[in-house]
Amino acid sequence: MDAQGKTVVLFACFGVRPEPWLAAFDQTAPDFDWRVWPDSGAKEEVDYVVVWAQPDGFLRQFPNLRAVLCIGAGVDRILQDSDLPDVPIARMRDAGLTQGMVEFVLARVLHYHRLMPAYEAQQREGVWRQLAAPLAGERTVGILGLGQLGGACATRLAANGFSVRGWSRTPKDLPGVAAFDGPIEVFLEPCEVVVCLLPLTPATRGVLNARTLSHLSGASLINVGRGAHLVEADLIPALDAGHLSNATLDVFATEPLPAGHPFWSDPRITVTPHASALTPPGTAGPTIVANIRRHLAGEALLDLVDRDAGY
Structure with missing residues (x-):
């Protein structure tokens, strides 16, 4: 949470253009403090990370992280992280x-x-x-x-x-x-x-x-x-x-x-270059926002990942 009391969400999707996503986020959640890696600001302020193809150990640097939301349906890259924080992870269902x-x-x-x-x-x-x-x-x-x-x-x-x-x-x-x-x-x-x-x-x-x-x-x-x-x-x-x-x-x-x-x-x-189904920000952005709001209200995230099952 930032100094004004806003929920801080960091967009850290490596290899993905952030502009279309930020446009979708701003339309549905202007009350959130949206940040784009590497401009995360104070790391202790980050509440949620929207992620794709993150480096190993990346998520551990945010001490107050509440949850991770993936922009793809596959979460194997997240689960392979050898230093993954013990927080909920939601995969994309869009x-x-x-x-x-x-x-x-x-x-x-x-x-x-x-x-x-x-x-x-x-x-x-x-x-x-x-x-x-x-x-x-x-x-x-x-x-x-x-x-x-x-x-x-x-x-x-x-x-x-x-x-x-x-x-x-x-x-x-x-x-x-x-x-x-x-x-x-x-x-x-x-x-x-x-x-x-x-x-x-x-x-x-x-x-x-x-x-x-x-x-x-x-x-x-x-x-x-x-x-x-x-x-x-x-x-x-x-x-x-x-x-x-x-x-x-x-x-x-x-x-x-x-x-x-x-x-x-x-x-x-x-x-084909891993392009069979690119996640569209226009529909997926509101899905992510709705899931964060749900979590902020004390409800479980939708599409939670079962770490034991691997998906």
Whole structure:
């Protein structure tokens, strides 16, 4: 709290332009004292930190910190902090973020479903040949992770007529989605398109690897979870072996993807720069403000992170 008694909120989102966020915050909470790192002012005055991609140990420097609010749905970077303060952490649940992810996943599934990679290859060769695509109900799409984003994507794909399977750590009940919580290898076998939207935890790190990918046959992979879900060295061998036909990767072990990385030049792989669902400040800003007001009123934050579960 500052000298005037205002709640101090620090925006510390590394690699994110603060101006659109500050505009959204100022519209909904002009009564707060908004600060942008590194201009935090007196560190003991900071009540809340809105964070993304913070350095290790960053949050510990604010002795009176009351809570941390992430602008993304994934909080693995926060939880990996070796000196994390014992305060509540809220992940982002925002309609705009969810809509963006649904649009991206639907677009990529339709791209593969309607055989666009084959048509693009034919165009490069100057070949005119019609290819028969199955109906959506004859195409099996598997969604790894049925949380906020995965569940929304699975529901939309089912509404578009696809045969949708969903895998999660605990059983889920979603309309039109066959839910599984058993061995991932068994889940993957019938899938023709696989979408990864798992949270990153010790149990899911490297879940897409040579062994699990070998249970697929000519499938398309869409990874919009975290780069560490995929053992990157196993991807091109899986493509060469025919377990996969194509892959869309939006997340990587090292970001930005280094120049000269083989993924850049492989025509079977589509690279996007962690842009599948950017959090829109216009909708997410008021969501953050409402959550802070809730906490100030003595209520628990919404979308609290379970540190033991890892999300």
